[in-house]
Amino acid sequence: MPSIVIAQGGGPTAVINQTLCGAIVAARRHDPSLRILGARHGVRGLTRGDLVDLTALSESDLERLARTPNSGLGSTRDKPDPAYCQTILQALEKLDARGFIYIGGNDTAGTLDLLRQQSTGSCSFVHAPKTIDNDLMENDHVPGFISAAAFVANAFVSMDLDFRAMPGIYVAIVMGRHAGFLSAAAAGWQQAPEDAPHLIYTPERPFSVEQFLNDVDTVYTRVGRCIVSMSEGVQDEAGRPLAEVLAAGAVERDAHGNVQLTGGDLGIEIQKALKQRFPKARARVDTLGYLPRGYLGIIDETDAKEAFEAGAFAAQSAFTGSGSVVLHYDGKRTSPRIVSLDQVAGRTRHMPDSFFTGANAVSDQGRAYFRRLLPPRPDIFTPFV
Amino acid sequence: MPSIVIAQGGGPTAVINQTLCGAIVAARRHDPSLRILGARHGVRGLTRGDLVDLTALSESDLERLARTPNSGLGSTRDKPDPAYCQTILQALEKLDARGFIYIGGNDTAGTLDLLRQQSTGSCSFVHAPKTIDNDLMENDHVPGFISAAAFVANAFVSMDLDFRAMPGIYVAIVMGRHAGFLSAAAAGWQQAPEDAPHLIYTPERPFSVEQFLNDVDTVYTRVGRCIVSMSEGVQDEAGRPLAEVLAAGAVERDAHGNVQLTGGDLGIEIQKALKQRFPKARARVDTLGYLPRGYLGIIDETDAKEAFEAGAFAAQSAFTGSGSVVLHYDGKRTSPRIVSLDQVAGRTRHMPDSFFTGANAVSDQGRAYFRRLLPPRPDIFTPFV
Structure with missing residues (x-):
């Protein structure tokens, strides 16, 4: 039959x-x-x-x-x-x-x-x-991405409110090995210029811990808090994933040759670097990990x-x-x-250049893309602080 | 006036x-x-x-x-x-x-x-x-707990489905310095005996990495996957928070004398221990961190x-x-x-003994408590695997 x-x-x-x-x-x-x-x-x-x-x-x-x-x-x-x-x-x-x-x-x-x-x-x-990851060629966006992006967008509005209430520095490590769409989707619900995320780092733009700390310093001084969205696949100038560099070669690869990034190691290194540079600040790094990718809620x-x-x-x-x-x-x-x-096979779609402003921010065009995909942002109250 | x-x-x-x-x-x-x-x-x-x-x-x-x-x-x-x-x-x-x-x-x-x-x-x-944390004396439960518990319960159903699809070991580190209510709430939506979480570790019961690895081994062998809920405040026999022991004294305290646990350090140590004991298994540790405590979604x-x-x-x-x-x-x-x-002042309510079965599981009575508080579990399909 x-x-x-x-x-x-x-x-x-x-x-x-x-x-x-x-x-x-x-x-x-x-x-x-x-x-x-x-x-x-x-x-x-x-x-x-x-x-x-x-x-x-x-x-x-x-x-x-x-x-x-x-x-x-x-x-x-x-x-x-x-x-x-x-x-x-x-x-x-x-x-x-x-x-x-x-x-x-x-x-x-x-x-x-x-x-x-x-x-x-x-x-x-x-x-x-x-x-x-939203990284399939020929697709405007890929099924599964919007739900994950909504999880991330909700997280960033929440963390922005959290760090308005008690100032500090917050970094969420977000899944994304080669493409930064999911990390950048954190910007989809930004309204006021000072809404989180204040900094966004994706695999498409070279990342250095030194530059990151300087960026945080600038935002933290100006806004009084700094909320960061960072892809677990951020790479250095040479294109090496930072998690891989930090793990000093002790990484694993799956059958497709993909490096197994846990995000956790990256998070610990970022946490240490923040603690050293901003010893008096409340600084917290969370690895969202698997949560956004199939969350029932x-x-x-x-x-x-x-x-x-x-x-x-x-x-x-x-x-x-x-x-x-x-x-x-x-x-x-x-x-x-x-x-x-x-x-589509074996190829990776990256965030277009037009979605970026500099190395650590999403452009208006990028934001408009994520806003089009996401559900409407809940109508919340701007805190008194 | x-x-x-x-x-x-x-x-x-x-x-x-x-x-x-x-x-x-x-x-x-x-x-x-x-x-x-x-x-x-x-x-x-x-x-x-x-x-x-x-x-x-x-x-x-x-x-x-x-x-x-x-x-x-x-x-x-x-x-x-x-x-x-x-x-x-x-x-x-x-x-x-x-x-x-x-x-x-x-x-x-x-x-x-x-x-x-x-x-x-x-x-x-x-x-x-x-x-x-749900840890205030004289309260049946505390405002704020149910929403956080619902976040956690959703996470554990989701991770259970994830690890049915591809077997492995998953640990979520959940907030909770002295009381394990939030970690244990992961059990609130359990239905079948093999539903996640398979193991629950809270500050109320002494924790050892060795025993934890043995517990994981038993479950993983029997069920083919092992999903663990672990409080970031788990303590050794001497009552010292494991995160504190692991950080070897390099911890910070807030003005109330509370140790600043990030969960991240604990997560890394747990990840390392799993990798060593189960080198071939897919093993992932996520630190839920701040997410459950004020999540807009x-x-x-x-x-x-x-x-x-x-x-x-x-x-x-x-x-x-x-x-x-x-x-x-x-x-x-x-x-x-x-x-x-x-x-209520300065006192901590712990999970009652009747909420535990042994050192790593929630009793029927405990589960009934969490089920009473949580919204109904979404009616989902039992996967074909």
Whole structure:
């Protein structure tokens, strides 16, 4: 019996199961006789025959699954080599798969592109996008990003209020290995010129601890508090991640060669540097870590809707050929489109230069982008202090 | 002209301004001719004449202020000595203050008790409770705690889903210097026996890194993942905070003698210990830090309502005498009462023994307590993995 196979790869998001459910619903609608199979833990499940039959999933289960954050099918960071690809292709053939929909980031798209190149069968390979890093090429923004950005924006308004109440210096280390979108989204709810974040450091601009301390000094003297958003992937002039430099080579890499940044080490070094330079100030560094990326309490409605639609579009596309679903913005509306896999696979989208003002601030254009994506900022009171 | 003076002390909460607004509204209602004054940055504002007139605050400003997290009047950690107290008392007399309402934790209650003892005038001293630590004596629970607990409960459901999708070990370091309520609240939304958190470490039970690693080993082997909630104030057998032991004496104390725990140092040590013991496992330590304590995105409605009522009750009480407002639970409803300041001042409420099962788990009774306080757990789907 012909089938559609769906899997999830890489890190989770708050809405990755919306995409899964969108794909299930659209595949069902297209051909009610199809078997819809989910592979547990990404391509690994395919190679092991570890599959779950999603064909008869009830409406109420679909609804509950859709609003549950993090990969419902499980995930993997396996990076298939040619032999691994052959095993996957054989598994897909055995399942009479008409399409393989893989929900993930640029590594996931890379896996699909490899499969497509090696495939001699008729199965299509469709990438459905997700990542909190927002770093997929050809996308205006990526499903999963808005919810994570909303988490971060809420955190920065909160910390601004906290440090108005008792002055000091606060640094939040935010996920983002190569792209600074999530750290910069902290600026999306800025209104007054003195609203946090006062400084933003991303992987796109070289970072030095010395310059950072000078920047903090300037803001702290002027505003009386200093709230900083820092990507865990900030790099020195030579392009080496600071966390890697600080860990003095004792870093780990995953199967895709990505350095495993914990952010925690970076945070400790930043905390030490602040303590030394500002011994009398209240200085605190928090590593937001995994919290923003699949937080049950902050799931954005637009994000959920777009993620569902991207999944549905991926399933529809699977009946005509391979490709990568991207979110296109026409100046008014966001809608899914399809591009070739190699336009997305293994490539990283960085924050455009126009989103920056200098090395430590987001431009008006950048802020406008994040404001367009984020839900409206809650109407709060400006404190008496 | 007679006045009521209100101030906020200590760390912020998500609903501390609800209490402020409750006090304003009730004071106004009691005597519309009263001046209602806010002292900026706690008692410090009184000594400096740094006051804001709240008498004519509009309804819409009150509504917006109430729903804004973190101290709107600013805060302080100043611990007045007898001379400092005299300056405060003179300031209150000059303002013709009939009552001084100070919103804060046990240190704040301590300041008020000192003022009451030294006062020769007719001003009453009323403590309105707030703390995310939930550690005030005589209270069933404390305004500010539920919102922080909801933040933590959401985090643990999310991390459980994350680590179902990709197995590993996760530790969240949660605020809590002497009392483990906030860390233990992570268990409030547990349903199935294998739901996170799998291990909970609080200051109430002695902690050793060796035992912790053995506990993790047991859970990780059995469940395939291990999610841990750890108070930043965990202590060794001798009662020394682990963060203090690890920092080898290089700790700082605030004016109240409280050790300044960042959680970050503890997190790094825990991360190192996990890496050594479980070199092949995905292991991550995040320090939630300041996030749960005044997060704009997670403000619990019950918490907001109770905080407002506590403030209103404090203002009403101020017209009859000094005391500390506490939240009483009669088995069905929570309502404010007043007790004497010395019942709360400078004392710490710990988690009762009945809330524990062994050294690393919350009992059914403990879980029931947290479940009663928390909003209903979102109805999510149990993943396929």
